[in-house]
Amino acid sequence: MTLLKPAQKPAPAASIDPILRVTAPDMKRVNDLVLSMAGSNVELIPEIAEHLISSGGKRLRPMLTIASALAHDYSGEGHVKLAASVEFMHTATLLHDDVVDESDLRRGKRTARTIWGNQASVLVGDFLLGQAFKMMVEVGSMDALAILSNASAVIAEGEVWQLSAAKHLTTSEADYMAVIDAKTAALFAAAAEVGPVIANKGAAEREAMRDYGRSLGLAFQLVDDVLDYGGSAADLGKNTGDDFREGKITLPVILAYARGDEAERAFWREAMENGRNDDEALARATALIHRHGALEGTVERARGFGAKAFDAAASLPPSAARDALLSVVEFCIDRVS
Amino acid sequence: MTLLKPAQKPAPAASIDPILRVTAPDMKRVNDLVLSMAGSNVELIPEIAEHLISSGGKRLRPMLTIASALAHDYSGEGHVKLAASVEFMHTATLLHDDVVDESDLRRGKRTARTIWGNQASVLVGDFLLGQAFKMMVEVGSMDALAILSNASAVIAEGEVWQLSAAKHLTTSEADYMAVIDAKTAALFAAAAEVGPVIANKGAAEREAMRDYGRSLGLAFQLVDDVLDYGGSAADLGKNTGDDFREGKITLPVILAYARGDEAERAFWREAMENGRNDDEALARATALIHRHGALEGTVERARGFGAKAFDAAASLPPSAARDALLSVVEFCIDRVS
Known part of the structure; x- marks a missing residue:
């Protein structure tokens, strides 16, 4: 599965290596800062923080902040603190999400x-x-603060929305896109937008990076949704079928559901709304999703957002x-290939 | 029980009326802002927010921000947003606290x-x-942002500390004071300090208001601790004995505990560390606390902090x-009279 026509492709294709390489020196400092800001005399805090920090996340979001700042010729120090703030916002969300979703595993490790x-x-x-807000304040950019504090409220709002809508099969595609726009894409968008902001670029550059981050975030989440019905826990470092089991x-x-007949819809209601979500039900759900080409349909939409991100x-x-x-x-899209 | 020598007393004594009166016009706007910032298309949010807003809290913290700004001749608009931010920070803490403490009642209403x-x-x-951070950013004072974001991290750190120390009778008075310094006094201190900050006053004024808020917060929390063993649920709007039952x-x-003999200490360990905290145990705990003058000892300390706040x-x-x-x-101290 490839997203882009060959002529458009950056080289090397479908790899996280280029951003790892470009951001490596700054990400070293981001990681040091993350460790130091997760420090506390209250032992439980560094203990939990270290568990999360060593849990093998890719640190995609802070890398976006660093790369976006570098792509706008930023030469100051603020991007490191903003990137660490972005990572803390993400980590805080994961901690609260696991409580809300009652998740036992994340990236193959106990939560x-x-x-x-x-x-x-x-x-x-x-x-x-x-701590994230403290670091942001230290950078001293009111615009960056406005972007990130807004993202913080939007993410939480999206989570509450998802909580209310979680088990309703009447959720429309548009409703769902609005949820992931808030709970995933908002932080990607903010992470990318603060790059041109601290580099003192204009509205056009800010908008381009916001669009880039937002579209990338939407694509990323949709691919995650596909992987939850298509991979194995070993591949993903998370439980396949988690989304299903959590309704x-x-x-x-x-x-x-939209493409299914009445019997199938009854199955979905039983599974998602009444909690009949054992392994047998998961197998049937996965079979129905495959039969109706629902993964391909989701990937197509992800590709569309990927193309927007690329253009931006x-x-x-x-x-x-x-x-x-x-x-x-x-790279984000090719995770499903 | 009176805190102050008659000559020092403000008139009318021991009443919340003077601050209600002084802050009334601005608090009307704070309340409107709180309602509007708690609005969302996601129905659950205003529903829960309204439950909290209508739950009869005194709004002491935002009133401190307003009164502190007015006491420093502030004539702008920022104090209203900062006061609403302070109230949201407090409300967010209450929501999370109730989850952490598994509390069923707060101010006599279901949590x-x-x-x-x-x-x-x-x-x-x-x-x-x-939303709190969004409002703070709108005010545009980096110093106010630094104070409030720092308080936010300190409060959470204090809560984690309390969680770790919660059931250990080896907690010393100094340890306990450090916990309430973080989890209660930090927000009082920040709420008061932002007044002179947005009024562009100097370091001395800031320090005086920080000391005032901090000492008041410590006194307030100690009096709360006393009330938990000394009032009735109807008086307090909270369950007397909550602290005991939550260990x-x-x-x-x-x-x-410090003043008790070995048999009493065994009782306390059984109650606080092993969860033998039924009504009978609460009755014995309350009797021991009275016998050893532990409420008076706590009130004495509260008076000491009250005197510091007064002087500041x-x-x-x-x-x-x-x-x-x-x-x-x-007023805060006389709640125990």
Whole structure:
């Protein structure tokens, strides 16, 4: 599965290596800062933070901030703190999400809540969010603060919305896209937009990076939704079928439900709304999703957003950082290939 | 029980009326802003927010921000947004606290988590915190942002600490004071300090208001701890004995434990560390606390902090706002009279 026509392709295609390479020196400092800001005399905090930090996340979001700043010729120090803030916002969200979703595994490791309890997960999430805001304030850019604080409220709003809509098969594709726009794409958008902001670029550059991040985030989430019905826990480092077992209505389900007959819809209602979601039900759900081409349908939409993201970053002047931003788009989509 | 020598007393003594009166016009706008910023298309958010807003809290913290700004001749608009931010920070903390403490009642009303569940409480708390930061950013004062974001991290750190220390009777008075310094006094201090900050006053004024808020917050929390062993649910709008049943080591317990003999200490360990905290145990705990004068000991300390708060605010030039800040100190302490 490839997203882009060969002529458009950045080289090397479908790899996270270019952004790893471009951001490596700064990401080293981001990682040091993350460790130091997760420090506390209250032992539980560094313990939990270290568990999360060592859990093998790709740190995609802070890399976007670094690469976006570099692609706009930023030469100051603020991007490191903003990138660490973005990572803390993300980590805080994961901690709270695992509590809300009652998840036991994330990226193949036990979640913090199963080790230290829901209480500690809630509070350490709050602490990391507080530390994120402290770092942002230190950078001293009101515009960056406005972007990231807005994202923080939007993400939480999206989560609440998903909580209310979670088990309703009446969720429309548009409703679902609005949820992931808030809960995933908003942070990607903010992470990318703060690059031109601290580099003192104009409205056009900000808008391009916001569009890039937002479209990339939407594509990323849709691909995640596909992987939840298509991979194995070993591949993904998460439980395949998690979304199903948690009764989460994602786009593959929405499409399969819309394309299904009355008997199938009754099955979906029983599974998602009444919690009949054992392994047998998951096998049937996966079969229905495949039969109706719901994964392909979801990937097509992801590709559409990927193309938008690509175009938005392609408007930047040529640089290694720009090429890194471009290659991330294909990397995100090619996870399903 | 009176805190202050008659000569020092502001008139009228021991009443919240002076600060209500001084802040009334601005608090009307704070309340409107709180309602509007708690609005969302996601129905659950205004529903939960309204439950909290109508739950009869005194709004002491935002009133401190307003009165502190007025006492420093502030004539702009920023204090209203900062006061609303302070209230949202507090409300978010309450939502998360109730989840962490598994509380069923707050101010005599069912907690949000018992009506809408822990999940919604966590996420709506996150949303309100995001909205708080958005409002702070709109005010445009980096110093105010630094103070409030720092308080946010400190509060969460204090909560985690309390979680780890909660059931250990080895908690010393100093440890406990450090916890309430973080989880209660930090927000009082920040709420008061942002007043002179947005009024462009100097370091001395900032320090005076920070000391005022911090000392008031410590006194307030100690009095709360006393009330938990001394009032009735009807008086307090909260369950008396909550702290005991939640195994929270507060100062009255620390003092009674320190002053108790070995048999009493065994009882305390059984109750607080092993959860033998039924009504009979609560009755014995309350009797021991009274026998050892642990409530009086706690109130004495509260008075000490009250006196510090009083002196800090007394350094301000005379004004109705200053007198209101002074009378709040006595009001807080006289709740135990």
